[in-house]
Amino acid sequence: MRRSILTIITAVVFFIHLSVGIEVIDQPNYVYDVGFDLDIEEPAAAVQLLGLRNDKLKGLLEFTPIRNTIGQSEYQYYSFSVNTSSGLGEYYQFLIFLTGNICEQPESIEANETSLYVYFSFNSSMFQNFELGQLGTFKNGYFQGLADVPISNSDENEDSILYIAVQAPELTNRTATWSYEIGVSQNDLVFQWDDRTWASLVDTDNDSALIVTGNLTSSNDYTSLNATESQYALFIYSYDYKDYFNTLNSSWCAVRNGPALFSTSNFQSSYTDRNGGLQQQFYVSGLNESTKYIAYLVSDFKGTSFGGAVYQPFEFETLDNSACQLIYDLDFCSRVAYSVPAVKGIDKRELKTMYDENAHTLYTNFSKALQQIACDTDQDAVFSPIKTCTDCAQLYKDWLCSVTIPRCTTRNRTGYKYRTVGESRSTFIDEDLKPEFNYYEVLPCVNVCQAIVRDCPADFGFQCPLTNDTIKQSYYWDAGEGYVSCNFVGIVESSTSFAVRSILVNWPLLVVVFTFHILQLYI
Template sequence: MIIPFSCRWIHHIVPLFLLSRVITATDYQLQRWDPIRSSLKPGQSDHFTYNINVTQLGQDYFNTVEVLLFISGTIESMPLRYYNLTDNTQFQNDTALQVTYYFSPSDPSNSTKIGYNNITFENGYIMALGTSPITYNPLFALEEQETTNITGQSLVLEYTTLHLEVSLINPQTGEIIQPSDNDDYYDYEDDDDNLWTYHLGVAEDDQLFQYDERSWIHVLDTDHNSALVTSGNDSTRLTTYLKTNNTLESPYELFLYSLKDSEIIENNLNCSLSAILNGPYMATSISNDSNSTPSTNYKKISLNVHSLQIQKQLVGDDQLSNVQDMLYISGLAPNTTYALYLIRKIGTRMSNNDNSITGVVFSRQLITTKVKSTCSIIFNLDICSSVAYAAPTPLKYYVNKTAMANDYDSLVRSLYENFTTALQLIPCDAELDQRYSPLRTCEDCAQSYLNWLCSIMIPRCSSPGNFGSIFRKKFKSRNSLIDTFIQPTDNYYELMPCIDSCYEMVRDCPAQFGFSCPNIKSSDELFRHSYSYFNSSESSETCNFLGNSSHLIDRKNFLFPK
């Protein structure tokens, strides 16, 4: 969990005031992993309690000195005048939402309270640790240690109740705001316009609400009306989650916002999970939301969807390794910038209409659609399964991306079948000393050839000026088969295949095939019109590579030594 400075909690040492409205602990007793949603206006305060179950602490807390309680919360919404809007509208900064927390003893005759702290929401978020000291009954402690029968009888926890008091304060003075303090701003007949709505939760093993400064989104590509993204490289955590919960339902969900609405969130509540969930989003991948119709995980996403939707599927092998979320956003406007927010649930419940949702919100990721429909995103191809990018749009399939994908796949399949026929003439299953290589197999050769073939027969579109891109006229593609069978609708820029795909094919296949790659020194023109190379100093991708990208080598210094 990474918390940037802007989202860390800040302690304010202020005196406690008499609360003008107290919600009793009977009505609002917090439960483990069950956050509370509440609303306040000046003159009101909430009081919550969380009781530590001493009998369940034995094994987890034996030989420790204190119980840790994780406290976290988010602001869902606040009065409009407190938002810092992007149009330079004046906003109020004389009110803040504060949580005071402390512990009280289980013995009603003991009025001592410990651990007083005050935390104020920043960017819509708080997180803190409450600590209650543990002592031990020596008799039971010795007995349990000798028998390893941890019953909890040895634990002596005097302060068993955590109290949380929530109120609106003046951040300059630390005083609690009263109705008379803001008479000029508040119309109490219209409560909805004056409420601060927040979520608060307590747990003994993790923060219910978290913020991560990474966007955790990898943008694969965009075209004129759609975008394709994946969740971050989190296959180990995701695989563990899927197997532990015996589910194919991913913990990740995506929210699409307009750039203008996302700016309001960024300036005010960018660390708040509940603000993202309850804000004016345009679409979401959550399945029970009426604004979108996501696909079932491990079911192929439909390319022929033109409405505003976010479809989601898991991509990976049958053993649930190397698993990622792939998310396809359709129905976007051309030449428009949008904002994406990815969230990852913590716990077992995930419903956009459920106030007990908990999880991690990642930072904003911006995407921009292309101006024209020259190229279209295709993926989930049968034979070129690694293709997931925008390719030149065929003239006959101007709006049918599924048919377009099938045409590209069919073109590659016909060429690949010829190659596999030739590969059958190689003694792949001979004794090791009779094979063409002791290190490579025919399966390695077939895969490397397929990756190379897909990258050259399915051009990846790029933008003018990008490193590794070359301009192609619509009937002068790199291969005449593309002009004949695909017939691009317009001129386009192609991101050249990585030279690594050619090197891997030459390395993995028998010498009988005569494969070779252009040399930058002896065939400079051929190299530059056929391939590019991985250059880590560039911010965008510099060549098109299909397969395991960890095999890519930064070849700038190899090809162009200083």
């Protein structure tokens, strides 16, 4: 009997989810189905064919990877019992997803070189003749394969068995070993990799850094979320290890088990909606000044024992002295997250309070003036047909925070303003805070000022400098030189939906197989 059109459409949508690895996140700490609690028995026929002891053929459970160590020229054997009452077979012929990671391997393996081999088949005779099975390889520490259950074995009352063998190549080093993980699922990829970083540096000072993930969701209701239960984990490596994962850069377990200096348990982690969507942020302290580091973000699927995804790393460097201090999560200037001129004897918490309260005090008069503007009135009486007083208030707040809380650095780059002691942007900084070190100021972006002129009532008389020479006195612009050339406080616009995160998995085989199965439904 042919499937209904609705069933086919459902299969298409679900398959696309698998083929590109798109995960729709209902909440940041979503839960994965980790198995059916199947009773796996070692296939007696396969054991007899190989003359193996039962402990030499290991049974795999749904979405439950296992780790093993293998020596050069060695073979290891696994089996997986297909649950024919669940999984993708509900829509069409059963598909089994195989993935693996190499956690450690001999140093002689070069980048992009094949390391371990994987054979898999539903024919137990494969263990005697590997040409009967499909061949997959580990490259860059990652393996993926796709097995479809033979139609003749797809009876609803019969469990098919997938046989898997892992082979290590022969090396001149007879003591060489590999540590690897392998996982099987009827529903999803146990291990994944992504060609994006999915995390970025916000700013640093001389001994700390603030790092955020990409946008997780558009919801701002995050006060009850616990960051310690997040699926994301961050690892900080010394820059000396920048080439350490050249041959394992797609391996989740390699990054997780490498010689990291710091990991998530060492950081202060929380959530923020500073940039318009929910992000997880990591405050990394205890760093050395004027030092480069490598940061890796990974995603753990239901804990650290059930697979995960690894993202591309990124580099960052701390400042070379204590002239600046990194602050974030201010009460009033909530979008401020960068280093500011430091004050000796004042810790970061007190410093951010002093900056924040000064900006809030200066905002009071503007707020009172704005109340005199026609906002909630007839369309003919409002100051703008497309902008509101709320828009104006937010723009003014962003501008005020950026000019009263200067962004500080110790690096000399084009557009930065050198500030000596006693010659800061405002008398509040010079007379109340009194920084003891010279520093460079990253000037506010001129478009922050221009936005007020454009979207606030003309009655306020806001004006911005118009020529490059006058702009450079108090503002700067985005120079497009690969560094932060001006300080922008406010929402960063994005064309990507906050509710969807795409894992860009190298999985072209799925598209071919899926097309074949859909066509079979109409034959």
